[in-house]
Amino acid sequence: MHISDGVLPTAVALTGYVASLALTAWSARRISTEQLPKVAVVSAAFFVAALIHIPLGLTSVHLLLPGLAGILLGSAAFPAIAVALLLQCILFQFGGLTALGANALMMGIPALLCGWFFHACKGRSRSRLTICGGLTGALGVILAAGILAALLAFGGEEFFGAAKLVLLAHLPVVCLEALISGFTVAFLHQVKPELLSSPFGAQSGPIHG
Amino acid sequence: MADTVAMEIPPWRLLLVPLLLLVLAVMVTGLRRQAQGDENDLFLPAMETGTKASPFHRWDVRCKLLTLLTYAFCVASLRNLPPALLAGMVSLLALFVAGISWQRIALRLLGVGGFFGMLLVVMPFSVPPHPGDRLLILAGLENWAFNLRGLNLALTIAVKGLAVALLSEPLLATAPLPVTLQGLRRLGAPEIVGQMVLLSHRYLHVARQEARRMLNGMRVRGFRRRMCLVDLRALGNFIGMLFVHSFERTERVFSAMQARGYRGSLPEPVALRIMPADLWLSGFWTTLGVLLLIFDRFGS
Numbered sequence: 001m002h003i004s005d006g007v008l009p010t011a012v013a014l015t016g017y018v019a020s021l022a023l024t025a026w027s028a029r030r031i032s033t034e035q036l037p038k039v040a041v042v043s044a045a046f047f048v049a050a051l052i053h054i055p056l057g058l059t060s061v062h063l064l065l066p067g068l069a070g071i072l073l074g075s076a077a078f079p080a081i082a083v084a085l086l087l088q089c090i091l092f093q094f095g096g097l098t099a100l101g102a103n104a105l106m107m108g109i110p111a112l113l114c115g116w117f118f119h120a121c122k123g124r125s126r127s128r129l130t131i132c133g134g135l136t137g138a139l140g141v142i143l144a145a146g147i148l149a150a151l152l153a154f155g156g157e158e159f160f161g162a163a164k165l166v167l168l169a170h171l172p173v174v175c176l177e178a179l180i181s182g183f184t185v186a187f188l189h190q191v192k193p194e195l196l197s198s199p200f201g202a203q204s205g206p207i208h209g
Numbered sequence: 210m211a212d213t214v215a216m217e218i219p220p221w222r223l224l225l226v227p228l229l230l231l232v233l234a235v236m237v238t239g240l241r242r243q244a245q246g247d248e249n250d251l252f253l254p255a256m257e258t259g260t261k262a263s264p265f266h267r268w269d270v271r272c273k274l275l276t277l278l279t280y281a282f283c284v285a286s287l288r289n290l291p292p293a294l295l296a297g298m299v300s301l302l303a304l305f306v307a308g309i310s311w312q313r314i315a316l317r318l319l320g321v322g323g324f325f326g327m328l329l330v331v332m333p334f335s336v337p338p339h340p341g342d343r344l345l346i347l348a349g350l351e352n353w354a355f356n357l358r359g360l361n362l363a364l365t366i367a368v369k370g371l372a373v374a375l376l377s378e379p380l381l382a383t384a385p386l387p388v389t390l391q392g393l394r395r396l397g398a399p400e401i402v403g404q405m406v407l408l409s410h411r412y413l414h415v416a417r418q419e420a421r422r423m424l425n426g427m428r429v430r431g432f433r434r435r436m437c438l439v440d441l442r443a444l445g446n447f448i449g450m451l452f453v454h455s456f457e458r459t460e461r462v463f464s465a466m467q468a469r470g471y472r473g474s475l476p477e478p479v480a481l482r483i484m485p486a487d488l489w490l491s492g493f494w495t496t497l498g499v500l501l502l503i504f505d506r507f508g509s
Contacts, residue, residue, distance in 0.1 A: 004324045005373035006293075006366045010286040021399075028401045036401060037466055038459035040408035041416075045455035047409065048416040049448045051253070054441075055434055063448075072452060083405045087413065090381050091254050093320025093374050097278065098285040158362055161335020162328060176441070183445025184452075192453050 001166065002085070002103050003151060005096030012154045017101030020082060023108060027078040035076065042073060043080035047087060054176060061173050066107050067140030067181050070115030071133065072195060077111035078104070102151050110143035122196065129196065130186040137181020138174045145170035214343045215354070237322060253417050254316055256386055256410070265307040265383040269487040270392030276491040277380045281373045283498030290365045292505040296372040299497065307379040314375065321374045325367040332356075332363040386410060387478040395481065404475055412455075412462070420451055 008016070031039060046069055053060040069077040082104040088094040095103040118136040122129050149163035188195050265273065284296040304314060336359030338344060345355040381389060390403035424432075424447070432443050 001324060001327075004321050004370045005281065006285045006287075006370035007324075007328070008285075010282060013282070013285065024399060024402060028399055031401065033472075034463055036404060037408055037462045037471075038456075040405040041412045041455050041459045041462055042452065043405065044409045044412035044416045045451050047413055048420045049451055051417075052420075052444070052448075053434075054444070055436060065448075068448070068452075079401065079405060083402065083409050086402075086406055087410060089377070090386075091256070093317040093377060096285075096321075096370060096373060097377055097380075098281050098373060158332065158336045158359065162331050165327070165331055165335075179438070179441050180445045180448065183442045184449040187446045187449035188452065191449065192456070195452065195456060 001148065001169070002088070002095030003099040003106070003148065005098045007096075007155065007159075008099055008102055008151060009155060010098075012151065013098050013102055015101075016099070016103075016105055016151075020101040020104040020108070023105075023112075024079045024082055027075050030075045031079070039073060039076045039080050040083070043083050046080065047084045050084070056172055056176070061176065063177060063180060064107065064141055064144055064173065065137075065177070065181075066111040066144055067114040067118075067133075067137040067177065068184060070111035070113070070140065071118045071136055071181075071185065073111070074115045074119070074198075075112065077115055078108040081108045081111055106144055106147045106151065109147060110140045113143060114140045119198070126186060126189055129189050130182045133185025134178040134182030136185075138178035140181075141170055141174045141177045145174075214341070215346050233326070237319070253413060254313075256382065263307045263383065264490060265303070265379040267486070268383075268490055269481060269483045270384050270388050271395050271481060272483060272487040272491045273380065273384070274389070274392050275396060276494045277376060280494045280498040281376060281380075283502050284369050284372050284376075286502065287369050287505045288365070289505050290361060290368065292501050292508075293365050293369040293372065295504070296501055297368050297375075300372040300375040303379045304375055307383055309378045309382060313378055313382065317374045317378065318371070321370055325363075325370060328363040328366055329360070333359040335359065336362060385478070387475075391477050391479070392481065400474060407475065408462075412458075415458070416451065416455060419454055420447075423447055423450060 046065055050063050050065055053062050066077075066081065069081055073080050082100075085095055085103050085107065086100060089097060089100055089103075114136045117139060118132055121135075122132045145167055149167050152159045152163040152166065185196065284293070287293045287296065333355045334353060336356045338354065338356055339358065343357040345357065347353060347355060384392075387407060390406055394400055394403045427443060427447060432440065434440060434444070
């Protein structure tokens with residue numbers, strides 16, 4: 001779930017923008033000119049994968065995928081997610097223009113942490129990779145939901161109830177995302193294991209800009 | 210709750226709740242049909258810029274971005290319902306002037322509907338009662354008191370959020386995306402962001418076509434989106450294959466860009482020039498934003 005316009009206090013929304021720009025600049029220094037189109041194309045794939053809805057009871061949920069973004073893109077995940085969120089805002093109004101910085105933090109920070117976690121714990125065996133992938137997927141959603149709840153709580157005690165509900169509503173998504181991330185990582189290990197060996201951001205090349 | 214004003218609501222009025230939910234469901238279905246037509250799966254709207262020569266279309270893109278974003282922050286900072294309603298009316302007027310299609314408006318409303326719907330349902334029950342708050346007690350359920358201050362707060366957020374969401378159309382859909390990104394870059398946004406947005410937008414449609422083709426193939430082989438391990442594994446494999454294809458494509462994309470002369474920056478699509486009319490329009494919108502804030506803080 002993305003934060004819409006008018007929910008966050010203006011100071012929090014502006015701070016979100018500043019922090020997101022700083023993190024984007026930090027990530028951009030690690031993306032080479034050659035990698036830039038690659039990150040953009042993979043960002044488009046993440047956008048499309050997140051459009052897929054999975055039925056859940058009477059409703060349906062869509063995947064968030066910050067864990068997988070971190071696994072595959074490493075430090076390049078932050079600008080990739082920021083770009084995907086900007087496009088979602090432009091095309092669908094998912095998330096507000098004034099809350100774009102906060103939304104980028106909400107999804108981008110978990111992606112960065114998940115990338116680090118996965119590459120620190122992945123090991124070599126298929127089963128360990130699968131379990132690590134699943135845990136990373138779950139961790140991504142837990143962190144994103146936690147940051148969303150914290151951002152809502154910045155609005156004051158009036159938003160505490162909504163923040164608690166947001167945390168509860170993400171519980172089924174945590175389980176779903178853990179399973180699907182685990183299966184995706186197992187598939188990638190079988191089909192194209194080099195994608196899991198090192199993320200984009202860890203590769204060398206002429207730095208952009 | 211000693212200092213609050215409690216009002217008992219007869220139980221039969223609880224029947225209004227499912228009726229209200231039914232009306233909301235019908236509205237959302239109508240909006241979805243208006244926005245997406247029959248295309249529900251992997252729907253991706255096109256970026257329209259329209260052909261109407263409105264003031265928004267003629268406005269210098271840098272002035273437009275800077276001014277309307279400032280105005281959007283002014284609207285997002287409102288605390289009371291009357292100025293938020295005024296901002297909503299201004300946005301509707303802007304949509305009319307810019308000649309935005311109903312499909313785009315429906316899509317925007319659909320996009321924000323879920324979040325604001327959640328706030329409207331939750332906040333009247335979750336906002337802690339303060340002295341002077343009016344509480345509606347439904348059928349004697351004191352623990353589930355409906356706080357009218359919570360409803361007012363949620364309504365204010367929803368209305369100002371809608372005002373900003375609707376303003377996104379005159380802001381973003383009245384110039385081609387490359388021109389908007391050129392304006393952002395000229396305003397100091399990192400060039401990498403503009404390039405990535407442009408390339409991602411270009412390849413969104415390619416990735417969607419690919420995803421749709423793969424999903425169709427899976428359906429032919431009996432795949433159904435259900436909550437069972439077999440289908441979730443198939444979905445995980447599908448997402449993995451989508452990434453494999455996109456990573457393989459990245460090599461070809463970079464080679465093709467290099468062949469067309471890409472050396473780390475993209476050419477500017479138009480020459481930008483600020484005219485006096487652009488500054489007048491910027492002044493008008495900034496004044497409007499400030500007036501709304503003054504009305505909010507001192508007038509309502």
